[in-house]
Amino acid sequence: MDNFTFPTDSHIHTDIVCFAEHGWNFTSDRPQHLLKRFAKGFRVFYIELPVFHADADRYDITLTEDHVIVVTPNLQGEPAQNDATTRWRELLIRLFNEERIDSYIFWYYSVQALKVSTHFTPDLVIYDCMDRPSETEEMRESEHELLEFADVVFTSGQRVFEATRKLHENTYLFPNSIDKDHFASARTFKYDPPDQASIGRPRFGYFGEIDQRIDFDLLVTVSKKRPHWHFILVGAVVNVSSSQLPNYRNFHYLGAKRYEELPQYIGGWNIAMIPFAHNEYTRFINPTKTAEYLAAGKPVISSPITDVIRPYGISGLVSIAGTANEFIKVAEELLAADEETKSTLMYKVDHYLAGQSWDKTWGEMMGLIATLLSKKALQGPKHLQEAWMQSESVLVEERHFEH
Structure with missing residues (x-):
C-alpha cells in the first residue's frame, strides 16, 4: 500500500480518529455533518468496519472533498475467524505508525470497535451515542465497557440522553440538526427526477434506510383503504429481504440516492412521512429527517416517536398518527389544507428552525472539547497542552469567520 500523506499545516498536532458504524458513503447523517466540520481544524480519520x-x-x-480521511480495513477470510480481531488491531497499529498519529482524540459511533482500540492512549475519548444497542447481549456489554472508557458522552x-445519563455522569445532549439551505431548495421544485416523474398523486414520501424500523x-x-395514494420510499434496503417488502402498485421503491439529490425527490411529494414501528430499533431514535422534511417545506406525518412528539408534535409542526385510521384522517386534512393554512405552518417551521444548524452544534461541541482538554492539560504531559491549544485555536478561527 502506498503511504498516504495528508496536506496539513505544521501547527496541527491532534487528530480525531472516529470509529464508524457505517461506511462514509452509506448515507449523509450526523457523523458526516459533524466530522467534515471538525476536518477544518483537525486531521479526521474515519475508520469504517472491516470488509x-x-x-x-x-x-x-x-x-473526501471535505478532507475527511476514510480508512477501510480489508481482512482476508470470514468475520467469525478467531484471529480476525487481532488482525484488525494490527491494521490499526500500522495505520497509526504510517500516518504518524501520535496525539489523538477517539470518537466512537461503533461499540464493536472497542475491542481493537482499548490498548491505545487517546487524549480524550468521546462516545457520540445515536442509539442504544439492542441486538445482542454482547453488544450491550460492549457499550457498557465503552461507557467506562469514555471521558464524555454526546447524545443525539x-x-x-435520558437513558444514557443514568449510566455516565458526563453526558450531554446535542440534538440532531439541519442543513436548512440544502433542503429548502426543495421548495422551488420544478421537475421530477425521471424515476419519480410517472408516479401518480397524492404522493407520500420517505427517505432513509428501508429496514426493520418501518x-x-x-x-x-392505509394503501388498501386509499388505493389511489402512492407511497414512495427512497433508500437502500438494509437487513430485510426485498421479497418481504409490500409489492403493490402504489408502492414505489426508488433505491438509494445521493444526498445532493434528495431535495429533487422531496420537492415532488405531497406529504413526507416517518412511518416507524414501535420496536427495539426505534425506542431511542431521533430521526434527522424530521427537520429536513420541514426545511423542504413539506407537511409531515410521523408515528408517535418520542423524539418527534417532543418537540415537533407538541409544537404543532408535525402531525402524529399511530394507527392507519389516524394516518388517513390526518393525511386528508393536510391534503385539503388551503394556502393560508399551509403558509401559517411554514412560518412556524421557519421560525422554529431559524436557530438550528450543524455549524452551531459543531461549535458547541468544540467548546466542550476545548474545556475537557484544558482540564486534562493542567496536569497532563506536553502533548495534551498542545491538543488543548489546538482546540482553542480552532474556536478562535471559527469565531473570526462568523464575524
Whole structure:
C-alpha cells in the first residue's frame, strides 16, 4: 500500500480518529455533518468496519472533498475467524505508525470497535451515542465497557440522553440538526427526477434506510383503504429481504440516492412521512429527517416517536398518527389544507428552525472539547497542552469567520 500523506499545516498536532458504524458513503447523517466540520481544524480519520474476503490484509485510504480521511480495513477470510480481531488491531497499529498519529482524540459511533482500540492512549475519548444497542447481549456489554472508557458522552436525542445519563455522569445532549439551505431548495421544485416523474398523486414520501424500523403493516393498511395514494420510499434496503417488502402498485421503491439529490425527490411529494414501528430499533431514535422534511417545506406525518412528539408534535409542526385510521384522517386534512393554512405552518417551521444548524452544534461541541482538554492539560504531559491549544485555536478561527 502506498503511504498516504495528508496536506496539513505544521501547527496541527491532534487528530480525531472516529470509529464508524457505517461506511462514509452509506448515507449523509450526523457523523458526516459533524466530522467534515471538525476536518477544518483537525486531521479526521474515519475508520469504517472491516470488509472481508479481501485478497490480503490491508487498509485502503480515500480523501473526501471535505478532507475527511476514510480508512477501510480489508481482512482476508470470514468475520467469525478467531484471529480476525487481532488482525484488525494490527491494521490499526500500522495505520497509526504510517500516518504518524501520535496525539489523538477517539470518537466512537461503533461499540464493536472497542475491542481493537482499548490498548491505545487517546487524549480524550468521546462516545457520540445515536442509539442504544439492542441486538445482542454482547453488544450491550460492549457499550457498557465503552461507557467506562469514555471521558464524555454526546447524545443525539432527548430519549437516548435520558437513558444514557443514568449510566455516565458526563453526558450531554446535542440534538440532531439541519442543513436548512440544502433542503429548502426543495421548495422551488420544478421537475421530477425521471424515476419519480410517472408516479401518480397524492404522493407520500420517505427517505432513509428501508429496514426493520418501518411499520409496513401500517402502510399496507392505509394503501388498501386509499388505493389511489402512492407511497414512495427512497433508500437502500438494509437487513430485510426485498421479497418481504409490500409489492403493490402504489408502492414505489426508488433505491438509494445521493444526498445532493434528495431535495429533487422531496420537492415532488405531497406529504413526507416517518412511518416507524414501535420496536427495539426505534425506542431511542431521533430521526434527522424530521427537520429536513420541514426545511423542504413539506407537511409531515410521523408515528408517535418520542423524539418527534417532543418537540415537533407538541409544537404543532408535525402531525402524529399511530394507527392507519389516524394516518388517513390526518393525511386528508393536510391534503385539503388551503394556502393560508399551509403558509401559517411554514412560518412556524421557519421560525422554529431559524436557530438550528450543524455549524452551531459543531461549535458547541468544540467548546466542550476545548474545556475537557484544558482540564486534562493542567496536569497532563506536553502533548495534551498542545491538543488543548489546538482546540482553542480552532474556536478562535471559527469565531473570526462568523464575524
